[in-house]
Amino acid sequence: MKKIDMIVNAPHFFTMEGSGVGYKTGTAMLVDGGKIAGFADSVRVASEYAAEENLLLEHHAVFPGFVDAHMHTGLAIARGLAQDTGNWMMYGLQPFDSVIGQAARDAGSRLAIIEAVRAGTTTVGDYEYEMNEVCSFVQKIGVRGQITQLIREAKRKVYNPGELYEYDPVMGAEAFNRCLALYDRWHGGAGGRIHVLFGPQGADFLSLELLLKIQKAAKEKKTKIHMHVQQGDRETYQIEKRYGKRPIAWLSQVNYLDDSLIAVHLTDAHDEEAAVVARSGAGMIVCPGSIGIIDGIVPPSTAFQEAGGDCALGSDQAPGNNCHNIVNEMKNVALFNKIKYKNPEVMPAWRALRMATVEGARAIGLGDSIGSLEEGKKADFIAIDLRKPTMLPVYTNPMRNIVPNLVYSARGDEVALSAVDGKVIYRDGRVLAVDEEAVVSDLENFAPAIGRDAAEEFWRIHGTNAEFMEKGRL
Amino acid sequence: MKKIDMIVNAPHFFTMEGSGVGYKTGTAMLVDGGKIAGFADSVRVASEYAAEENLLLEHHAVFPGFVDAHMHTGLAIARGLAQDTGNWMMYGLQPFDSVIGQAARDAGSRLAIIEAVRAGTTTVGDYEYEMNEVCSFVQKIGVRGQITQLIREAKRKVYNPGELYEYDPVMGAEAFNRCLALYDRWHGGAGGRIHVLFGPQGADFLSLELLLKIQKAAKEKKTKIHMHVQQGDRETYQIEKRYGKRPIAWLSQVNYLDDSLIAVHLTDAHDEEAAVVARSGAGMIVCPGSIGIIDGIVPPSTAFQEAGGDCALGSDQAPGNNCHNIVNEMKNVALFNKIKYKNPEVMPAWRALRMATVEGARAIGLGDSIGSLEEGKKADFIAIDLRKPTMLPVYTNPMRNIVPNLVYSARGDEVALSAVDGKVIYRDGRVLAVDEEAVVSDLENFAPAIGRDAAEEFWRIHGTNAEFMEKGRL
Numbered sequence: 001m002k003k004i005d006m007i008v009n010a011p012h013f014f015t016m017e018g019s020g021v022g023y024k025t026g027t028a029m030l031v032d033g034g035k036i037a038g039f040a041d042s043v044r045v046a047s048e049y050a051a052e053e054n055l056l057l058e059h060h061a062v063f064p065g066f067v068d069a070h071m072h073t074g075l076a077i078a079r080g081l082a083q084d085t086g087n088w089m090m091y092g093l094q095p096f097d098s099v100i101g102q103a104a105r106d107a108g109s110r111l112a113i114i115e116a117v118r119a120g121t122t123t124v125g126d127y128e129y130e131m132n133e134v135c136s137f138v139q140k141i142g143v144r145g146q147i148t149q150l151i152r153e154a155k156r157k158v159y160n161p162g163e164l165y166e167y168d169p170v171m172g173a174e175a176f177n178r179c180l181a182l183y184d185r186w187h188g189g190a191g192g193r194i195h196v197l198f199g200p201q202g203a204d205f206l207s208l209e210l211l212l213k214i215q216k217a218a219k220e221k222k223t224k225i226h227m228h229v230q231q232g233d234r235e236t237y238q239i240e241k242r243y244g245k246r247p248i249a250w251l252s253q254v255n256y257l258d259d260s261l262i263a264v265h266l267t268d269a270h271d272e273e274a275a276v277v278a279r280s281g282a283g284m285i286v287c288p289g290s291i292g293i294i295d296g297i298v299p300p301s302t303a304f305q306e307a308g309g310d311c312a313l314g315s316d317q318a319p320g321n322n323c324h325n326i327v328n329e330m331k332n333v334a335l336f337n338k339i340k341y342k343n344p345e346v347m348p349a350w351r352a353l354r355m356a357t358v359e360g361a362r363a364i365g366l367g368d369s370i371g372s373l374e375e376g377k378k379a380d381f382i383a384i385d386l387r388k389p390t391m392l393p394v395y396t397n398p399m400r401n402i403v404p405n406l407v408y409s410a411r412g413d414e415v416a417l418s419a420v421d422g423k424v425i426y427r428d429g430r431v432l433a434v435d436e437e438a439v440v441s442d443l444e445n446f447a448p449a450i451g452r453d454a455a456e457e458f459w460r461i462h463g464t465n466a467e468f469m470e471k472g473r474l
Numbered sequence: 475m476k477k478i479d480m481i482v483n484a485p486h487f488f489t490m491e492g493s494g495v496g497y498k499t500g501t502a503m504l505v506d507g508g509k510i511a512g513f514a515d516s517v518r519v520a521s522e523y524a525a526e527e528n529l530l531l532e533h534h535a536v537f538p539g540f541v542d543a544h545m546h547t548g549l550a551i552a553r554g555l556a557q558d559t560g561n562w563m564m565y566g567l568q569p570f571d572s573v574i575g576q577a578a579r580d581a582g583s584r585l586a587i588i589e590a591v592r593a594g595t596t597t598v599g600d601y602e603y604e605m606n607e608v609c610s611f612v613q614k615i616g617v618r619g620q621i622t623q624l625i626r627e628a629k630r631k632v633y634n635p636g637e638l639y640e641y642d643p644v645m646g647a648e649a650f651n652r653c654l655a656l657y658d659r660w661h662g663g664a665g666g667r668i669h670v671l672f673g674p675q676g677a678d679f680l681s682l683e684l685l686l687k688i689q690k691a692a693k694e695k696k697t698k699i700h701m702h703v704q705q706g707d708r709e710t711y712q713i714e715k716r717y718g719k720r721p722i723a724w725l726s727q728v729n730y731l732d733d734s735l736i737a738v739h740l741t742d743a744h745d746e747e748a749a750v751v752a753r754s755g756a757g758m759i760v761c762p763g764s765i766g767i768i769d770g771i772v773p774p775s776t777a778f779q780e781a782g783g784d785c786a787l788g789s790d791q792a793p794g795n796n797c798h799n800i801v802n803e804m805k806n807v808a809l810f811n812k813i814k815y816k817n818p819e820v821m822p823a824w825r826a827l828r829m830a831t832v833e834g835a836r837a838i839g840l841g842d843s844i845g846s847l848e849e850g851k852k853a854d855f856i857a858i859d860l861r862k863p864t865m866l867p868v869y870t871n872p873m874r875n876i877v878p879n880l881v882y883s884a885r886g887d888e889v890a891l892s893a894v895d896g897k898v899i900y901r902d903g904r905v906l907a908v909d910e911e912a913v914v915s916d917l918e919n920f921a922p923a924i925g926r927d928a929a930e931e932f933w934r935i936h937g938t939n940a941e942f943m944e945k946g947r948l
Contacts, residue, residue, distance in 0.1 A: 018946060019945075019946070020942075020945055020946030020947040020948075021946065021947055021948065022946065023946065023948070076866075077867065079866065079867065079875060079879060079883065080869070080875030080876075080878040080879040080882070080883065081869060081873065081875050081878075083818075083822075083823065083878050083882060084818065084819060084822035084823060084878070085818060085819060086817070086818060086819055088818065111863055111866055111867075112863075114863055115863035115864060118863065119885075289809070289882075292809045292812055292813055293808075293809065293812065293818060293882065294818055295816075295818060296812035296813050296815065296816045296817050296818045296820070297813070297816065298813055318883065321882065321883070322878060322879055322882040322883035323864055323882065323883035323884075323885075325864075325885065328805075328885070331802075332809070334767075335763070335766045335767065335806070335810075336809075336813060338766055338767065338770035339766055339770050339771070339772055339810060339813060339814070340813070341770065342769075342770045342771065343560070343770050344557075344558065344559060344560060344562065344767060344768055344769060344770045345558060345559060345560055345938060346770070348557075348558035348938070348942070348947070349557065349558060350942065350947040350948065387914055389585055389586075389588055389589035389592065389914075390589060390797055390799075392550075392553065392585055392914060392917060392918070393551065393553065393585075393917050393918055393920070393921040394918070394921065395554070395555060395921050395924075395925050396925070397922075397925040397926065397929060398925055398928060398929040398932040398933060398940070398943065399555065399932065399939050399940070399942070399943045399948055400943070400948045401553060401554030401555050401948075402554075402948075403947075403948055404554040404555075404557050404558070404796060404948070405553060405554040405796055408554070408557060408763075408767065408795065408796040408797065409553060409554065409792065409795070409796040409797035410797075411593075411797075411799060411802070411885040411886045411887060412885045412887075413885060413886075413887045440861055440863075440866060443866060443867050444866070444867055444868070446867065447867040447868065447869050448871075450869075451869050451870070451871040451872055452871065454872060455871060455872040458872040458873065459872060464819060464822070465873050466872070466873070468494075468822070468824065468873070469872065469873045469874070471493070471494055472492060472493070472494030472495065472496065472497065473494040473495055473822070473824040473877075474494075474495065474497070474824065474873055474874045474875075474876075474877055474878070
């Protein structure tokens with residue numbers, strides 16, 4: 001009898017190996033030392049292996065844990081305060097964003113990460129200014145964290161229409177140094193679960209000099225650059241005015257497009273520009289729900305993929321999505337692209353699932369370690385309860401309907417269990433290492449003061465939601 | 475002390491009165507004789523009223539129960555078997571639909587209705603050939619049922635491209651008689667919870683003579699016609715070839731558009747055609763997820779509403795949606811229309827919520843009795859748990875974020891309680907009057923035989939999903 005840490009027994013495994021969904025049945029997954037040690041015949045496994053823990057998932061399907069590659073978790077403190085408006089940043093978010101302190105953002109992060117875990121996310125791609133508390137929480141809750149420290153050089157001030165952003169090299173250098181400090185403190189931390197990425201906010205927000213300095217450091221430290229790319233007409237305007245080219249063309253010219261880059265959004269990119277990014281070897285992250293709500297736009301992720309690129313999904317932020325639920329983003333990306341191309345065959349369920357797992361992992365540089373259930377990879381997996389109404393009935397012949405129902409029917413609460421590095425972190429509705437009630441109570445304490453502090457600016461700006469309040473629509 | 479049946483205490487009520495969301499706080503809702511008896515001050519209520527039942531919903535928001543106005547619940551037996559394909563009916567559904575017997579459809583209906591209730595639906599608008607078992611189940615589970623018996627006159631055979639459907643008056647008359655029999659047996663049944671509507675399948679599937687006969691009977695019996703209208707290019711082709719006009723123009727000419735009609739889908743209708751239907755006084759039902767998956771189309775519900783019409787939401791059917799979750803349809807209708815019009819201000823959260831409640835109720839002819847929490851209306855309501863991560867944090871000042879988070883963030887499992895006619899039918903994750911485990915076990919028995927019986931035709935037709943099975947993508 002070989003001794004191992006864990007045997008995972010389930011009737012269905014979707015390993016995501018190969019080019020499809022890698023279905024296996026009649027098999028059990030072996031976990032040892034936090035990694036997948038292989039698969040064994042589900043009947044013989046009991047006589048061949050002695051495990052510390054036997055996970056018996058009798059009416060479940062096992063998948064790789066989901067990758068939510070782009071989140072601003074701290075903004076969960078402002079959930080639901082900024083949607084349904086044009087100029088989202090100024091008319092929606094700004095009155096609140098400007099009065100939210102770091103402790104409140106950290107409380108938002110804790111909630112958002114719990115929310116994501118409850119819907120099957122095992123890797124969170126978080127992105128903000130101050131990430132130390134997020135790293136501590138990632139360490140505690142047991143999830144995997146691709147943590148990006150934001151770097152910005154453009155001064156925070158009100159710019160006149162058409163005015164170029166003014167750079168403040170001292171501020172830029174300070175942000176970069178904080179990024180390097182975060183890297184030194186946390187990269188490889190939490191037993192290797194945390195990676196620190198470098199996050200120039202966007203090509204318009206930093207000088208070329210600082211952008212290149214960041215790129216050089218990222219390559220030296222073998223980490224990635226996680227950057228908003230051609231994320232809106234404001235960015236396009238700034239780069240055109242400054243350099244005479246659209247952002248992607250300019251980034252290409254200065255050799256910023258390569259496999260060290262993870263490009264987020266591409267909201268304002270044409271299909272051909274998306275293809276340029278894909279062919280450079282860069283990864284992409286698309287945030288369907290967020291960009292749908294904020295801009296009414298379906299970004300060119302399909303064109304990016306057709307050009308050979310790997311694209312991940314992201315839930316972005318809660319004042320304009322408004323949730324951190326990758327199950328919902330799979331449905332969004334599939335439906336939005338069917339609608340964009342007026343073609344029900346575009347973006348089928350299996351491809352959306354790959355974006356949430358193996359393709360998403362590749363897009364953010366974790367393709368060798370997570371995203372599929374293969375021997376030697378880290379044991380990040382989830383179990384979907386197939387006796388929830390949304391997953392029923394189960395067909396296996398002549399076709400399996402589990403993947404389409406996960407993508408199109410599931411709500412998120414079908415996730416019965418999640419494990420990271422072979423350690424169960426979520427089970428039967430409870431996050432195991434964290435007191436969820438305490439997180440919620442802590443969070444609730446911040447809302448009244450934020451509302452009070454934001455009120456004057458909210459009414460002065462008088463955006464769509466102010467009008468809605470006056471008209472009794474909220 | 476006045477004696478009443480129930481006091482509902484909660485910090486937030488969204489009554490949907492007036493033109494917005496009818497927010498009330500500091501109040502308790504009074505229920506008596508299955509109806510809303512009014513509201514009372516939340517502090518004084520205890521000294522003024524003695525209730526049989528006190529519902530204390532401490533961290534909840536109360537809304538009218540959701541209306542899911544167009545469902546084919548029986549097809550839940552085929553969930554997930556037909557998406558991601560062009561010509562959905564022939565290449566997706568047909569191999570399975572042709573081998574599913576009535577007992578399996580009834581099992582599917584039971585599951586779909588449970589699924590809908592679990593996501594806050596209190597009125598199901600079901601539509602199929604054989605509705606007796608559905609009515610029995612509606613009676614038992616306690617939900618409200620707008621039950622439509624389908625009537626079809628076109629022979630079921632394989633038509634050559636361009637061939638006009640052949641009518642079979644004997645078949646048509648028989649279907650109409652079964653519809654009248656269902657009306658006699660069930661209309662006003664289950665304590666008034668069940669209404670029977672007449673369901674000509676579509677203008678192309680019946681002769682003008684039978685269509686008019688149905689219309690006359692519906693008016694005499696003071697019920698509604700619930701009909702698929704301009705639901706696709708096949709229908710448009712048939713009507714143009716037969717009558718020389720597009721379906722809506724022709725229906726207008728034969729006086730079929732008026733307030734006795736509930737028009738479903740309008741998939742192939744232009745904005746101006748949708749406006750013609752709206753101005754006639756007819757209601758509309760839009761099924762965003764279903765039509766998005768099946769056709770990649772966003773139907774013109776916004777144009778219909780702009781012309782003054784009331785539009786309800788529907789979840790349609792599970793082999794191409796694939797769920798019965800009105801929370802999801804609210805998000806779909808808002809996002810799809812933002813994308814359609816490339817404008818984030820189109821279809822805001824409050825309007826989507828009205829479609830699921832008061833506007834939806836009006837669209838299907840129940841505006842006087844349900845859809846809002848007003849004195850004299852039936853006590854159909856749900857409670858949303860505001861301590862679920864997706865609904866947090868709660869802001870009330872300077873704006874409330876509860877409605878946007880219900881529409882954009884909620885998954886469906888935030889529904890903590892539902893009541894119909896003042897009677898609680900769902901609470902804390904359990905449907906009260908039905909053994910859910912038994913429903914699931916019964917349902918699971920049918921799948922293997924359906925799969926076996928459909929296999930030959932599935933492989934012969936060799937649609938997209940057959941290809942996906944061969945390529946390991948399912």
